[in-house]
Amino acid sequence: MTVSVYVPAVLSVLVAVLGRFIAVRLAPTRWTTFTVVGAAVLCASGTAWALLLLSFTLLGFTTFAVQEASERGVRLVQPVPGVVGVLAVIMLAVGVVRAVKVLRIRLATRKELRELCRSCGPGELVVVPVDEPHAFAVPGRPGRVLVTQGLLALLDSKERRVVLAHERAHLHGHHHGLRAALEVCAAVNPLLVPVREAVAFIVERAADERAAAVSGSREATAAALAKAALAETGQLCAGLGFITCAVSARVAALQAAPPRPKPLWLGGMLMLGVGTAAAAVQATLAFCRLIEWLWPA
Amino acid sequence: MSASPRFRARRAAGALESEVLAALWAAHQPLSTAEVQRAVDSELAYNTVQTILSRLYDKGLVGRSSDGRRHRYYPVKGAEELAAEQMQALLRRGPDRQGVLQRFATSLSEEDAEALRAMLRRRR
Numbered sequence: 579m580t581v582s583v584y585v586p587a588v589l590s591v592l593v594a595v596l597g598r599f600i601a602v603r604l605a606p607t608r609w610t611t612f613t614v615v616g617a618a619v620l621c622a623s624g625t626a627w628a629l630l631l632l633s634f635t636l637l638g639f640t641t642f643a644v645q646e647a648s649e650r651g652v653r654l655v656q657p658v659p660g661v662v663g664v665l666a667v668i669m670l671a672v673g674v675v676r677a678v679k680v681l682r683i684r685l686a687t688r689k690e691l692r693e694l695c696r697s698c699g700p701g702e703l704v705v706v707p708v709d710e711p712h713a714f715a716v717p718g719r720p721g722r723v724l725v726t727q728g729l730l731a732l733l734d735s736k737e738r739r740v741v742l743a744h745e746r747a748h749l750h751g752h753h754h755g756l757r758a759a760l761e762v763c764a765a766v767n768p769l770l771v772p773v774r775e776a777v778a779f780i781v782e783r784a785a786d787e788r789a790a791a792v793s794g795s796r797e798a799t800a801a802a803l804a805k806a807a808l809a810e811t812g813q814l815c816a817g818l819g820f821i822t823c824a825v826s827a828r829v830a831a832l833q834a835a836p837p838r839p840k841p842l843w844l845g846g847m848l849m850l851g852v853g854t855a856a857a858a859v860q861a862t863l864a865f866c867r868l869i870e871w872l873w874p875a
Numbered sequence: 876m877s878a879s880p881r882f883r884a885r886r887a888a889g890a891l892e893s894e895v896l897a898a899l900w901a902a903h904q905p906l907s908t909a910e911v912q913r914a915v916d917s918e919l920a921y922n923t924v925q926t927i928l929s930r931l932y933d934k935g936l937v938g939r940s941s942d943g944r945r946h947r948y949y950p951v952k953g954a955e956e957l958a959a960e961q962m963q964a965l966l967r968r969g970p971d972r973q974g975v976l977q978r979f980a981t982s983l984s985e986e987d988a989e990a991l992r993a994m995l996r997r998r999r
Contacts, residue, residue: 629890670987694961697954704892705900706959707952712966723893723925724962730901738897742890788972805982826987828899829994 582864583631583658586624590769593621593850594678600847601731601776602827605837606783608751613844614780615756617851618773624675624854631865632658632666643872676765684758688717695722702741705730711712712742721749732809737802740789744799747788753781780823786828787836800832888927891919895927896936896950903945905940 590674599613605609635658695716698704704716711729716722723745730738730850748754757778764774790799831837890966898914906914912924926946933946938947983991 646977690961691967694958694965698958699954701892701896701931701935701936702889703896704955704958705896705950706955706962708959708963712962725897725900726959726962727900730897733901735898738901739894739916742893742897746890754953797998801995804995808988808991808995810983825983826990829991874953 582857582860583628585861586621586628586767586854588770589850590621590767591856591858593617593847593854594769594772594842596663596775596847596850597773599784600843601779603837603840604843605785605839606780607839608784609839609844611751611756611777611780611784613847614773614777615759617847618760618763618770618777621773621854622767622770624858625767626670627858628861629666629670629673631861632663633665634865636660636663636667639869639872645867646872652661665860673766677762680761680765681758682712684761688754691716691724692718692722695724704745711806713745713747715745715754717749717752717754721746723749728807732805733802736793736795736798737805739843740793740799740802741806743789743792744785744808748781749786751781751784751788753785756781770843779827782824782828783831786832790832796832796836800829803829803832890916892921892927892931895924896931899937899948899950905949907942907945907947911948 589725597618600610600614641660691714695704695718698706702720702723704722704725706724708726709728711726712734713723713725713729715722723742725741725745729741733741757774760770760774760777764771786799786803790796793799803825891951894915895911898911902910902914907974908921908925911928912919912921915924927938928937928946932939932948935949936951939948941947
């Protein structure tokens, strides 16, 4: 338990690095998305569980274990210092509070948008008379596509098809759910914030590729993206996060040849996730052994 | 990457309805059926466009005015005006909320903007 309980933190860093690499280099297929999301979820649950185990050590049995060991004449490595337990409780509490907050904002916004769409009547598409160009996918049953008139007026027929296909791809791929999952993961384990950004990028790329396939033109897709991005007023990108400035990366990817999937990297990513979960299981077993040793049945 | 004919053949009725509606909103004046056909996809059958327009009319999403023997179609802006205000209020509410919205495009740096402008110029 002394080592395996800290392994999830180390592996989270590796997952973050590899996730970013995969987002930039690999074809944004369904498998890519699911692998990265799966690895992140395993990683976050492993970390949360490890924090929980560390928190349990505050119950006082670790000092008891050390005393017991010296009485029985066994050499026992000090399992977990008290400070670590306190830190674990704080981190876990902060993580849970943040996760709940993130989910509540998400649900509230989604509900608001859904009601807004419902007020505009039936059908898939809702157009609102706003000049600024925006397009959103609004998940629900059925999912809706919300577009501003300003965006439609900017584009030709093929580019309009691109926007509709892009938003529809978000709905079909359950991209909102995947992003919500990653937000919870990153709230619990801040080391996974880069993976959240990577998934946000991958789902945009996936929707772009789908739109390119539906419209039959990668150029039209790139042009629609460029026009929409250029027309968005007064929102120059402040940070350097690669998702806030990702439009250029997406346009560049569309101008290049369609990317190919590379299963080896995906396998590596999944192994990291599985590794985290395995470390959590290992830590749990060690925890149980310690308890059993102290209080034999 | 020429998957387009296959996709086009299978394009669902719902998707076509959205495309026709989008074309009507993009136009600045009411359109006749032939004009809608041209604005959406000239390979579409005239009758298909006509069917979709009457379906949209039945749903109350599209209005029409008679101009001699032909109908001209325009988008109905009823609840949409209110929805526009609500949407802008939502967008103003800050980055916390905006992060939730799955947007088509996000903002740009100045250099990136210049590169995109150059790309669009080359395309023309």
